[in-house]
Amino acid sequence: MGRITLEGVTKSFDDTKVIHGADLEIEDGKFVVFVGPSGCGKTTLLRLIAGLEDVSGGRILIDGKDVTRLAPAKRGLSMVFQSYALYPHMSVRRNIAFGLKMARMPKSEIERRVAHAAGILNLTDYLDRRPGQLSGGQRQRVAIGRAIVREPKGFLFDEPLSNLDAALRVQMRLEVTRLQKQLKTTAVYVTHDQVEAMTMADEIVVLQAGRIEQVGTPLELYERPANVFVAGFIGSPRMNLFEGPVAKRNGATTLGVRPEHLRVQPGDAVVADGCEAWGGTVIQAEHLGSDTFVYVDVPGIGTLDARCTGELRVQVGDTVTLLPDMHQLHRFDAQQLAMA
Amino acid sequence: MARRTPVPRIVLTSVVAWTVGLVIFFPILWMLLTSFKTELAAFSASPSFLFFHWTTENYVAVWTRSNYLEYAWNSVVISLGSTLVALAIAVPAAWSMAFSPTRRTRGILMWMLSTKMLPPVGVLVPIYLLYRDAGLLDTQLGLVIVLCLSNLPIMVWLLFNYFKDIPRDILEAARMDGATIGKEIVYILAPMAVPGIASALLLNVILAWNEAFWSLNLTSSHAAPLTAFIASYASPEGLFWAKLSAASTMAIAPILVLGWFCQKQLVRGLTFGAVK
Numbered sequence A: 001m002g003r004i005t006l007e008g009v010t011k012s013f014d015d016t017k018v019i020h021g022a023d024l025e026i027e028d029g030k031f032v033v034f035v036g037p038s039g040c041g042k043t044t045l046l047r048l049i050a051g052l053e054d055v056s057g058g059r060i061l062i063d064g065k066d067v068t069r070l071a072p073a074k075r076g077l078s079m080v081f082q083s084y085a086l087y088p089h090m091s092v093r094r095n096i097a098f099g100l101k102m103a104r105m106p107k108s109e110i111e112r113r114v115a116h117a118a119g120i121l122n123l124t125d126y127l128d129r130r131p132g133q134l135s136g137g138q139r140q141r142v143a144i145g146r147a148i149v150r151e152p153k154g155f156l157f158d159e160p161l162s163n164l165d166a167a168l169r170v171q172m173r174l175e176v177t178r179l180q181k182q183l184k185t186t187a188v189y190v191t192h193d194q195v196e197a198m199t200m201a202d203e204i205v206v207l208q209a210g211r212i213e214q215v216g217t218p219l220e221l222y223e224r225p226a227n228v229f230v231a232g233f234i235g236s237p238r239m240n241l242f243e244g245p246v247a248k249r250n251g252a253t254t255l256g257v258r259p260e261h262l263r264v265q266p267g268d269a270v271v272a273d274g275c276e277a278w279g280g281t282v283i284q285a286e287h288l289g290s291d292t293f294v295y296v297d298v299p300g301i302g303t304l305d306a307r308c309t310g311e312l313r314v315q316v317g318d319t320v321t322l323l324p325d326m327h328q329l330h331r332f333d334a335q336q337l338a339m340a
Numbered sequence B: 001m002a003r004r005t006p007v008p009r010i011v012l013t014s015v016v017a018w019t020v021g022l023v024i025f026f027p028i029l030w031m032l033l034t035s036f037k038t039e040l041a042a043f044s045a046s047p048s049f050l051f052f053h054w055t056t057e058n059y060v061a062v063w064t065r066s067n068y069l070e071y072a073w074n075s076v077v078i079s080l081g082s083t084l085v086a087l088a089i090a091v092p093a094a095w096s097m098a099f100s101p102t103r104r105t106r107g108i109l110m111w112m113l114s115t116k117m118l119p120p121v122g123v124l125v126p127i128y129l130l131y132r133d134a135g136l137l138d139t140q141l142g143l144v145i146v147l148c149l150s151n152l153p154i155m156v157w158l159l160f161n162y163f164k165d166i167p168r169d170i171l172e173a174a175r176m177d178g179a180t181i182g183k184e185i186v187y188i189l190a191p192m193a194v195p196g197i198a199s200a201l202l203l204n205v206i207l208a209w210n211e212a213f214w215s216l217n218l219t220s221s222h223a224a225p226l227t228a229f230i231a232s233y234a235s236p237e238g239l240f241w242a243k244l245s246a247a248s249t250m251a252i253a254p255i256l257v258l259g260w261f262c263q264k265q266l267v268r269g270l271t272f273g274a275v276k
């Protein structure tokens, strides 16, 4: 079991408030990802859950039990650090076993668990090496091994993949997700890479400046962002967001449309009733073969970004018409909140 | 690729290093030579460097006249005792300053170091009176306490500088793994800081071994260490250069040997740094 509940959690460092009252319910077995721009408080929130930082206000509960004042180890959570934080003077075996040793587990049980974890993580051949003699990916696996042997109620990950190269990152992303599904252990995962967030999460928590902006499944956030910030943050390339007469015409202060929901038509176009059509000039076109990214300058709106599947034969300077999918327009009011 | 250092630079640095080394070493060499001279030759106005009548009579005289072993034993007890007590206090102190600093940590460190700027004679009278009333005069315990206190700031400073380069994450990982503060220090911090701790230990032993001011003022016979032993040859019946040199040589020999064997460790620790 591992249900983690935050109730009005706040955190201040000296006089600066960093977390402004976080309420959150993390269901048992869920993979929850915290995303947000740099400095928004993801790490701080994770460390509060871990117990490495004391809360300034509010409560943290695990399986309904108040752990707010409990020492980190007593909370039954494991953490994987961005820097891996392996013990450099111990072999891989002793690194993985350290937590069990601290818990005074019998030797035979420790050996069994270490062997099991090493098997899962392909570390069996490296058990007697020091961390310094391992590659980045292997170190990462040791850090994960150290977390899983304790059979915790939950895993806490702080950007665990950010030190790996792109290819390894994709591979480890799959491995971590698979492992979590296999162990059915609650996981809280911090990243600022939104592709990681979208692909790994059962549920995403979007943070900004110490506030939780929205909580939901990846698709919920993609389809129904609660406000302008989430709309701009989730999705790649970014959603086009603009104000002005066109937004007003559609009953919104800010109007948003994702690049993939804009159709690009060369020349002028015949517009059906109740539909929008925005004419403009191509200022840049990127041809990737599988996709074409077209940047169009539209008078009265600004630069819009369109993504077309397949190859689209347009060139810089061409006049085109952008046809938005009217069902996929996002309307936001003056408070920047999504309108029903 | 490592760049080759040009030859003239090597020659220059070697010459400078050897010169400085010899200048620093010369008094010790002279003392060593003098200790093998007769009192007369030692006092001569035109001293000869190597071509004199070599004799060990001074050592024999010193050995028979005073109880070297008792002084040496006091030195060992006092320097080791004060070092171990200081270590037991300095490790946790440096740990808390390095890993959970507050706004005042820097200030406290500076204040601690600033106590070393004060000439000890400034507090001699109060300490002497305190010791007299507490019955600590001329006891090993008394010297252990005063030397521990006087070297503590340096030790805390050394360890603090060493600890603060150790990544915090690793200690936090240990905390997540269920290590208590004590176990965190024993299993994680100490092994990672071995060079730093070892050099702090050595430096402290050396400082305590060579300490003269407190030793001379707070002891007379029972707890007198080797520095007092040397001083006893500089006093009443006039100066005996050769015997004084012999006594000094005997006093510094143990610490010189220790320093020689540990020099790598000392240099590594005192130049701080690279933990990873």
Ligand SMILES: Nc1ncnc2c1ncn2[C@@H]1O[C@H](COP(=O)(O)OP(=O)(O)OP(=O)(O)O)[C@@H](O)[C@H]1O
Pocket (backbone or CB within 6 Å): A013, A018, A036, A037, A038, A039, A040, A041, A042, A043, A044, A045, A192
């Ligand atoms: N120990 C500390 N003392 C003072 N301020 C801190 C401390 N730790 C974090 N902060 C501040 O709290 C805010 C949130 O920091 P945090 O590390 O949680 O951000 P983050 O979302 O993890 O960012 P990143 O994506 O860059 O890792 C930042 O403004 C940071 O400056």
Ligand SMILES: [Mg+2]
Pocket (backbone or CB within 6 Å): A042, A043, A044
């Ligand atoms: Mg962070």
